[in-house]
Amino acid sequence: MRCLFDWEDNALPLGEKNFPTTVVSRLHAVVPSLLHGRLLDVGCGVGRSSFEFARSCDEVVAIERSAYAVLGAQRLKESGMLRYQLPWEEKVRNISLNTFGLNFASKKVNFWKADLSTLRESFGNFDLISLFDPDIRVLQSRLKERLKQKGAVVVTSAYTPQSALSPERLGSIFSETFRCIYRGEIEMTQQTASRNYNYARMEMTIWEKEA
DSSP: OOHHHHTTTTOOOOOOOOHHHHHHHHHHHOOOOOOOEEEETTTTTSSHHHHTTTTTSEEEEESSSSSSHHHHHHHHHHHHHEEEETOSSOEEEEGGGHHHHOOOGGEEEEEEEEGGOOOGGGGEEEEEEEEEEEHHHTTTHHHHEEEEEEEEEEEEEOOOGGTOHHHHHHHHHHHTEEHHHHHHHEEEEEEEEEEEEEEEEEEEEEEEEOO
8 A cells, every 4th residue: 555655646536646756846845955965764655755855865764664665665776666466456566666767766775664763873863854744752752863963854744643743742842952944734645445545634844953
């Protein structure tokens, strides 16, 4: 299912755009200066956002809790191809990095099964950290210490009850050591069955580390 969410650009019924690429495009539109250097992609799934970030960044460290998703992303990195099958279809679908013009990105992206709270110090610090729908525990994982000087954090969240997060709580976590430089909404549609789709209005906030 995450392969479909990450990589199918024409799967949505009303012409909605692929969500991972929409996030990267929004960053390019509002703060392109952030897309450089080392980036940490938290909740990377099967890697679409990670490969897209690599178009601009020098290095992308991509982490995900799901071992299945990391395995798929790693296969894409190593071979440039991935085959998957949806539970409501008999046919097998194919993903090719070459189709998206992303073959070059394999050398710039590394995938790991991890979350922010368990990421080893040896991974170093980052210019930008991107967090997809994190829970409150992740946001309290020493984000400031993971960033280089003038680094920033991008949070894209639907504020679900499972995340124990709200706009107010997010602000209280970040306000002491970060300043908000952008706030906007992004629509997300996800196919969950042959004729079933989930829709959410995600909020993107960008927080710059204060000296």
